[in-house]
Amino acid sequence: MSKDGLTLPLDVAATRPILEHIANKWTVLILSVLCTQPARFNDLKRRLDGITHKALSEALKRLERNGLVSRKVLPTQPVGVEYTITDLGCSLREPFAALYNWSLANGAALETAQRAYDTSRKNGGLAEQI
Template identity: 70%
Template sequence: MSESTTQTRPSQRRPRAPARGATDEALIDARATRPILEHIANKWSVLILTVLCTRPSRFNEIMRRLEGITHKALADALKRLERNGLVKRTVLPTTPIGVEYTITPLGHSLREPFQALYAWALERGPELQQAQADFDKRDV
């Protein structure tokens, strides 16, 4: 075989991770992390899990605490969170029948990173808003 037939084409090569550590490697292999992050890091999932970290809640209570969420958006998000093992749905033996949502141990494991993200948003939100306003004023 000639040397040219054994080499991979540039488009087939996988980029090498910098020698900085595991974080860089995880970012390079986004195919593994992207689907997971899409399920847990969207706006409503983060807020719903934050609400459920404090105590189990019924559907309407979650809706009241998350001002601006629609019935459909909440129902879809809760179903997605349940499917991913982050939330448990329990039908209550009441009249009329009630449903309560509880965070699972897997969902609870996200509490610390979500609290850090929430604290960052409170602290840095004004800077973010200022950057947006500055950008919007520029000639594009």
């Protein structure tokens, strides 16, 4: 086992399909919202600035299919739907919190690296083409 905790070689075939379901921005954000309390569709849409109706609908269906979210039809007029995170979905809370904290701690460093890269590409782009 390596010092970072990953066993090499990585089993990409086994993990890639799983990571494709949980490692996208909307999944992380939706589950982060639902970790605090159940929410209706429109509440989620309001809280997730920038998500389209279609993207939220598709993400919720995918999360429900994967057992990370449950959907409950409410006996209201008009009929309402509430989404709740499942125990399996809650098990992602710790890794998502670590990723969130890493993002806060390292966001400025990423931006600095991006600016340095962009500057070097602009200044050195001609030399690389020759």
